[in-house]
Amino acid sequence: MHDVVRRPTIIDVAKKAGVSKSTVSLVLQNSPLVRAETRSHVREAMAELGYVYNRAAANLRSSNAGLIGLVINDLRNPFFTQFATSLQMALSARGYAAVIANTDEDPTLQAQVVEAMIEHGVSAVIISSTYGENGGAFEALGRAGIPAMQVLRKTNAHVETFPFAGPDYLEGGRLATAHLLEQGAKHIAFVGGLQGRDVTRERMEGYLSVLQESELEPVVLTGRSSRSFGREMARRLEKEHPEVDAVLCFNDQVALGLLSGCAEIGRRVGRTFRIVGFDDIEEAAESWPPLTSVRCDIAGFGQSIAGTVLDWLENDKMPAPETRTPVTLMVRDSSNRDS
Amino acid sequence: MHDVVRRPTIIDVAKKAGVSKSTVSLVLQNSPLVRAETRSHVREAMAELGYVYNRAAANLRSSNAGLIGLVINDLRNPFFTQFATSLQMALSARGYAAVIANTDEDPTLQAQVVEAMIEHGVSAVIISSTYGENGGAFEALGRAGIPAMQVLRKTNAHVETFPFAGPDYLEGGRLATAHLLEQGAKHIAFVGGLQGRDVTRERMEGYLSVLQESELEPVVLTGRSSRSFGREMARRLEKEHPEVDAVLCFNDQVALGLLSGCAEIGRRVGRTFRIVGFDDIEEAAESWPPLTSVRCDIAGFGQSIAGTVLDWLENDKMPAPETRTPVTLMVRDSSNRDS
DNA sequence: GACAGAATTTGGAACGTTCTAATAAGAGAT
DNA sequence: ATCTCTTATTAGAACGTTCCAAATTCTGTC
Numbered sequence: 001m002h003d004v005v006r007r008p009t010i011i012d013v014a015k016k017a018g019v020s021k022s023t024v025s026l027v028l029q030n031s032p033l034v035r036a037e038t039r040s041h042v043r044e045a046m047a048e049l050g051y052v053y054n055r056a057a058a059n060l061r062s063s064n065a066g067l068i069g070l071v072i073n074d075l076r077n078p079f080f081t082q083f084a085t086s087l088q089m090a091l092s093a094r095g096y097a098a099v100i101a102n103t104d105e106d107p108t109l110q111a112q113v114v115e116a117m118i119e120h121g122v123s124a125v126i127i128s129s130t131y132g133e134n135g136g137a138f139e140a141l142g143r144a145g146i147p148a149m150q151v152l153r154k155t156n157a158h159v160e161t162f163p164f165a166g167p168d169y170l171e172g173g174r175l176a177t178a179h180l181l182e183q184g185a186k187h188i189a190f191v192g193g194l195q196g197r198d199v200t201r202e203r204m205e206g207y208l209s210v211l212q213e214s215e216l217e218p219v220v221l222t223g224r225s226s227r228s229f230g231r232e233m234a235r236r237l238e239k240e241h242p243e244v245d246a247v248l249c250f251n252d253q254v255a256l257g258l259l260s261g262c263a264e265i266g267r268r269v270g271r272t273f274r275i276v277g278f279d280d281i282e283e284a285a286e287s288w289p290p291l292t293s294v295r296c297d298i299a300g301f302g303q304s305i306a307g308t309v310l311d312w313l314e315n316d317k318m319p320a321p322e323t324r325t326p327v328t329l330m331v332r333d334s335s336n337r338d339s
Numbered sequence: 340m341h342d343v344v345r346r347p348t349i350i351d352v353a354k355k356a357g358v359s360k361s362t363v364s365l366v367l368q369n370s371p372l373v374r375a376e377t378r379s380h381v382r383e384a385m386a387e388l389g390y391v392y393n394r395a396a397a398n399l400r401s402s403n404a405g406l407i408g409l410v411i412n413d414l415r416n417p418f419f420t421q422f423a424t425s426l427q428m429a430l431s432a433r434g435y436a437a438v439i440a441n442t443d444e445d446p447t448l449q450a451q452v453v454e455a456m457i458e459h460g461v462s463a464v465i466i467s468s469t470y471g472e473n474g475g476a477f478e479a480l481g482r483a484g485i486p487a488m489q490v491l492r493k494t495n496a497h498v499e500t501f502p503f504a505g506p507d508y509l510e511g512g513r514l515a516t517a518h519l520l521e522q523g524a525k526h527i528a529f530v531g532g533l534q535g536r537d538v539t540r541e542r543m544e545g546y547l548s549v550l551q552e553s554e555l556e557p558v559v560l561t562g563r564s565s566r567s568f569g570r571e572m573a574r575r576l577e578k579e580h581p582e583v584d585a586v587l588c589f590n591d592q593v594a595l596g597l598l599s600g601c602a603e604i605g606r607r608v609g610r611t612f613r614i615v616g617f618d619d620i621e622e623a624a625e626s627w628p629p630l631t632s633v634r635c636d637i638a639g640f641g642q643s644i645a646g647t648v649l650d651w652l653e654n655d656k657m658p659a660p661e662t663r664t665p666v667t668l669m670v671r672d673s674s675n676r677d678s
Numbered sequence: 679g680a681c682a683g684a685a686t687t688t689g690g691a692a693c694g695t696t697c698t699a700a701t702a703a704g705a706g707a708t
Numbered sequence: 709a710t711c712t713c714t715t716a717t718t719a720g721a722a723c724g725t726t727c728c729a730a731a732t733t734c735t736g737t738c
Contacts, residue, residue, distance in 0.1 A: 396694035
């Protein structure tokens with residue numbers, strides 16, 4: 001049975017402590033108006049009755065539910081998981097709870113979950129949106145006047161309304177390509193990432209700009225961003241582009257897949273065939289060989305986004321329309337090993 | 340600016356549609372009491388005004404927030420991520436939202452987030468709890484009279500109050516060990532998993548029982564359940580237990596780490612050194628060699644838990660105190676390949 | 679001991695729903 | 709036209725907070 005035992009309310013507490021409900025409310029809000037002695041009486045009464053604060057009721061009157069919505073396009077990808085958990089924990093630490101939803105890259109589903117979050121009275125939404133016809137979600141957010149931030153992927157142009165923050169993918173593409181070049185690679189391929197998406201385009205732009213400077217021919221194999229795609233590409237590269245001696249992957253999933261594909265076909269990875277990933281997920285350091293990767297410090301990014309959004313909420317400090325956080329290159333054996 | 344434009348309420352809708360707020364409320368609840376024609380008028384008015392349902396207000400009166408709390412000990416582990424996402428999506432599909440929190444195996448943090456969830460008025464909690472002094476969370480749940488289910492890990496003995504559901508770890512341990520034996524392994528080790536924890540004990544029990552039948556000596560190396568631990572164990576096994584020709588790992592993280600450790604020290608994995616993982620996370624099929632693993636169908640499990648909890652909530656159908664879901668063995672090359 | 683000003687405390691309306699009990703409208707039957 | 713059902717609709721009291729304006733209690737001063 002879970003029939004409720006009727007939770008004590010602010011009024012029960014007031015009665016027990018011999019004060020008015022208004023006073024109890026003030027105590028709840030840590031108001032300096034209430035006398036220290038009274039405060040502690042009230043606190044005692046709350047403890048004795050096992051009082052729990054009812055945010056729904058509070059919200060009804062003052063609307064700040066302490067709920068933040070987090071909408072993620074692919075929560076199964078460790079990159080996003082790490083982002084979501086670090087964000088959630090940072091919010092938790094500041095007294096907010098997170099409603100998290102995975103949209104599986106489905107715009108319709110995304111619109112639904114955003115709608116649901118609005119119903120639940122979230123105070124803000126942080127969204128790594130799907131591509132495609134994703135207008136519904138943003139329209140709903142706009143209509144409801146809920147502060148919303150785009151992260152990791154800029155899929156909606158209205159950055160004045162929905163500010164964007166993400167890693168500097170372009171610079172990452174540059175760094176990685178320059179590194180491979182420096183290591184002596186002569187034919188560098190770019191593998192993975194769906195064509196036409198900003199996240200792909202930016203990385204590729206970095207890659208292309210560096211190649212151009214050194215007058216090398218690009219080899220581009222866009223596609224899904226999954227491990228299995230990466231794995232397939234090992235064979236395909238060997239067959240169709242045997243000259244390629246280095247690969248910049250769209251993300252670590254692709255890179256790890258490629259690594260495993262190379263093991264499968266018996267191709268050594270290191271000095272003769274270099275692989276660089278993107279994102280630097282935790283796992284990158286644990287693969288064999290350990291994966292060189294563009295580090296976005298996704299955990300730190302999550303924390304900082306939490307700060308940004310709460311600042312927006314609490315101090316009405318709107319974030320800049322576009323923020324790019326710096327990236328670095330973690331050089332490991334996959335691009336730099338005797339083989 | 341995010342100053343609200345005052346959202347239309349049920350009363351605005353009523354005025355617009357020329358009915359009373361009670362009628363609008365009935366429409367909202369799809370009550371058969373209201374005439375079809377009236378219903379569509381009201382619906383139109385809602386659409387025109389851009390009305391959004393305020394669950395906080397509704398909850399205040401009737402207390403079913405449509406919010407489910409999901410507490411996870413290690414959300415960065417893909418096994419739990421896959422569980423959480425499949426559960427969340429199943430809840431979403433039935434009109435519930437999920438408040439998800441990661442506790443990072445910290446009982447104090449866990450108590451905090453559970454408390455926060457209760458404040459937010461969750462209708463139920465699904466918890467894969469930390470070990471250790473985790474009483475606080477359960478006590479709070481009990482006091483609040485909130486239906487709560489333990490999943491994946493049974494850390495609280497009061498299964499009458501907090502029913503448990505999880506995979507049949509014991510059977511998994513048995514299956515895997517029997518498989519290795521069948522393949523001709525002579526010295527099978529068990530690697531990973533913290534000692535003394537139910538989840539470890541059960542798997543190990545399966546392992547030990549099968550070994551006993553065939554009068555083989557067990558080799559047990561418990562420890563963390565991380566990739567890096569698995570990776571370290573490759574070296575350690577080679578040095579301290581060179582006779583070992585097969586390993587059953589506590590989970591896939593350990594197994595994948597071990598796989599990468601073997602690559603590191605140049606030990607071939609397959610017929611001469613067999614590895615079996617546990618959980619069958621998505622990645623297991625993509626490693627090289629592909630990892631044999633005990634499949635818990637975690638995505639299916641997540642969905643079924645969603646069903647169980649909503650059944651409890653909506654139809655007052657309390658789940659059995661303990662449910663074990665069957666496991667199967669996915670045989671892949673890591674235990675069965677020419678090497 | 680009265681008075682002003684500061685420090686505390688309080689009553690009551692409001693927030694947007696649900697739900698009960700009561701009312702109104704419609705359809706047959708007399 | 710009246711009465712009885714049934715079918716639709718509605719008024720108004722909850723729900724547990726917050727917050728304003730007003731009331732009360734303290735302090736110190738004269």
